[in-house]
Amino acid sequence: MGIREFVEVEQLDKLVQKISRVCRVETISEVACGDRTYPITKLVFGPDDKTLPTFGLFGGVHGLEKVGTHLALHYLECIAAQLEWDEELNKRLERCRLVSIPIVNPGGMSRNWRSNPRGIDIMRNAPIEATEPPPMLLGGHRIGPFLPWYRGKRGAPMEVESQALVDTVREEIFPARSSLCLDLHSGFGSMDRLWYPYAKSRHSFPRYDETKRIERILNNSYPFHVYKVEPQSNSYTTHGDVWDYLFDDFEAQNTQSDNIFIPWTLEMGSWIWVRKNPLQMFSLLGPFNPIKPHRYRRIMRRHYWLIDFFFKIAAKAPHWKVEARS
Numbered sequence: 001m002g003i004r005e006f007v008e009v010e011q012l013d014k015l016v017q018k019i020s021r022v023c024r025v026e027t028i029s030e031v032a033c034g035d036r037t038y039p040i041t042k043l044v045f046g047p048d049d050k051t052l053p054t055f056g057l058f059g060g061v062h063g064l065e066k067v068g069t070h071l072a073l074h075y076l077e078c079i080a081a082q083l084e085w086d087e088e089l090n091k092r093l094e095r096c097r098l099v100s101i102p103i104v105n106p107g108g109m110s111r112n113w114r115s116n117p118r119g120i121d122i123m124r125n126a127p128i129e130a131t132e133p134p135p136m137l138l139g140g141h142r143i144g145p146f147l148p149w150y151r152g153k154r155g156a157p158m159e160v161e162s163q164a165l166v167d168t169v170r171e172e173i174f175p176a177r178s179s180l181c182l183d184l185h186s187g188f189g190s191m192d193r194l195w196y197p198y199a200k201s202r203h204s205f206p207r208y209d210e211t212k213r214i215e216r217i218l219n220n221s222y223p224f225h226v227y228k229v230e231p232q233s234n235s236y237t238t239h240g241d242v243w244d245y246l247f248d249d250f251e252a253q254n255t256q257s258d259n260i261f262i263p264w265t266l267e268m269g270s271w272i273w274v275r276k277n278p279l280q281m282f283s284l285l286g287p288f289n290p291i292k293p294h295r296y297r298r299i300m301r302r303h304y305w306l307i308d309f310f311f312k313i314a315a316k317a318p319h320w321k322v323e324a325r326s
Ligand SMILES: [Zn+2]
Pocket: 061, 062, 065, 185, 186, 187
């Protein structure tokens, strides 16, 4: 098993057959890609009550960043296996929910593209503008799909993949009393970063105090963790970030409620893998994925517990929520 033998949609199908008795599986959308059509699949573990604390796990927004999808599939498979013997996990899944789309952009992934099959970058596609000028191109542009980071035409509806992600979060996660999401990416920088909003602005975002509390719990509970925790805008700002869009949407709708939703992104720093194995720079997937089998296995092990941490802490809002909001 490794990144080279890549057949993620088939992997997801196999996983679904294996675990469908412990979770609900739904095809929420379909994406045309050449003469093929790929499903976008949602998995939900736990009770039907959507007000329960919820953890959202997402991967494959950028089709080239396959390691994120592999990590999500790995985690879900482990959870399903552990449910057979782990009473505490079974109890956790009576009190809270786990929602996942392991491959948000299956068409892009099948082509080894960052964008979707129409050349549009899903994480630049939401109708939201950066409030401070983002870097040229990388921050999202409307020049055309022949350049990476293309946002799509101004005023056009969101792409099928972006809409599927937005609909899932609105339907399955917004009703929760407390929720955290983790979106798995790779390819930027030489360290593993845990990003919280905003991508659109360097100004602190309204749930800054809560993110700092979660960071403190992470630091105290796992002092040797490897993550640099920061707002995404510390690295760069962008237009059209779907998580910024969803966060602002949630806050606007929830002025009267006490619910809380914070989306996080794990950006795995692939430059370390390239430095250790420079030849992979010359392969298409190399700059975004661990290619050597031992490194691939190490990456699966390295981040597993972080996903588990987010799943657990999503249900522990009293430990990190700030009650009085101005
Ligand atoms: Zn990415």
